[in-house]
Amino acid sequence: MSDHTPFSSELLSGKRILITGGGTGLGRGVARHLVEHGAQVHLWGRRETVLAEAAAEASASRPGSVHFHAVDVRDYDSVDGVMGQIWSEHGPLTGVINNAAANFIAQTKDLSPRAFSAITSTVMNGSFHTTHAAGKRWIAEGLPGSVISTLTTWVWTGSAFVVPSAMAKAAVHSMTMSLAVEWAKHNIRVNAVAPGPIPTDYAWEMLNPTDKSSVGATQTDQIPAGRAGTIEELANLSMFLLSDACDYLTGQTIAMDGGQMLAGPGTFAGLTSLSDADWQQIRETSQAASEQ
Numbered sequence: 008m009s010d011h012t013p014f015s016s017e018l019l020s021g022k023r024i025l026i027t028g029g030g031t032g033l034g035r036g037v038a039r040h041l042v043e044h045g046a047q048v049h050l051w052g053r054r055e056t057v058l059a060e061a062a063a064e065a066s067a068s069r070p071g072s073v074h075f076h077a078v079d080v081r082d083y084d085s086v087d088g089v090m091g092q093i094w095s096e097h098g099p100l101t102g103v104i105n106n107a108a109a110n111f112i113a114q115t116k117d118l119s120p121r122a123f124s125a126i127t128s129t130v131m132n133g134s135f136h137t138t139h140a141a142g143k144r145w146i147a148e149g150l151p152g153s154v155i156s157t158l159t160t161w162v163w164t165g166s167a168f169v170v171p172s173a174m175a176k177a178a179v180h181s182m183t184m185s186l187a188v189e190w191a192k193h194n195i196r197v198n199a200v201a202p203g204p205i206p207t208d209y210a211w212e213m214l215n216p217t218d219k220s221s222v223g224a225t226q227t228d229q230i231p232a233g234r235a236g237t238i239e240e241l242a243n244l245s246m247f248l249l250s251d252a253c254d255y256l257t258g259q260t261i262a263m264d265g266g267q268m269l270a271g272p273g274t275f276a277g278l279t280s281l282s283d284a285d286w287q288q289i290r291e292t293s294q295a296a297s298e299q
């Protein structure tokens with residue numbers, strides 16, 4: 008398991024990176040790693056007190072390197088206003104992580120229009136607002152940029168019981184492919200990561216609401232790697248995409264899930280638990296069958 012970084016502590020020196028939903032969960036965890044690798048980081052979220060705590064935690068290794076702003080990404084005017092403030096007070100961003108999310112498990116028939124909107128407007132509209140507000144500035148000033156959106160493998164498979172989230176994240180996957188083409192000539196790269204389960208307090212509780220659920224999304228016995236992912240692994244992938252390591256990489260949603268998505272029903276993924284003796288038995292049985 009990765010518990011260290013392969014990168015230099017100055018990999019992101021000179022980079023200025025925004026993380027939406029940076030006060031909690033994955034965003035908060037990744038922020039610390041970006042700072043440890045030399046980046047200035049801006050955290051956005053709805054609650055100032057939570058953001059202040061997150062900023063203090065993330066900047067421990069390099070005091071003064073994390074700033075925070077109360078922004079609801081659903082509100083374009085607020086997004087655009089604070090983006091302009093960052094530009095004028097700190098300088099242009101070099102990267103954006105669309106990490107702000109909203110989600111809960113529910114039967115779709117029980118969702119109200121407000122519930123659908125609370126999730127989709129945060130994930131889909133919020134990711135567009137933030138990407139647009141940074142992108143138009145990069146293009147106007149002839150600056151390169153790197154966008155990463157935090158998605159899930161539901162963008163390829165869909166998922167029951169989290170339909171608004173799956174729909175909205177699929178829309179951001181589409182934005183990723185579309186803008187990669189439209190903005191390549193401006194040296195703006197647009198990628199996404201689709202992490203499998205990575206334990207964070209809120210998401211883990213929300214995705215495991217009852218002891219009966221044992222929901223597939225978090226069951227490590229259904230993951231070929233046999234374990235959940237780590238924030239260090241997500242941070243390492245994000246730092247690679249935010250760095251200058253591979254400017255040719257754009258338009259991709261990269262699954263980082265220990266093989267979980269590919270081990271679905273209809274494959275022989277369940278056979279990975281068999282022993283050599285089991286396989287010998289299978290060989291003998293199948294050879295006997297073919298000789299009949």
Ligand code: HXC
Nearest residue numbers: 108109110111112113119121122125126159203204210224
């Ligand atoms: C049914 C629900 C509900 C539930 C809320 N609602 N929770 N309906 N089941 N469990 C309904 C409310 O009744 C209301 O509708 C509407 O949703 C909006 O609720 P509010 O609380 O007013 O909205 P808001 O304050 O904007 O909160 C949004 C939220 C909340 C989604 C409900 O959980 C949130 O802000 N979450 C942010 C963090 C987050 O969820 N991160 C997700 C990380 S996990 P009515 O009609 O009654 O007014 C993730 C994927 C993980 O993204 C993948 C792992 C593999």
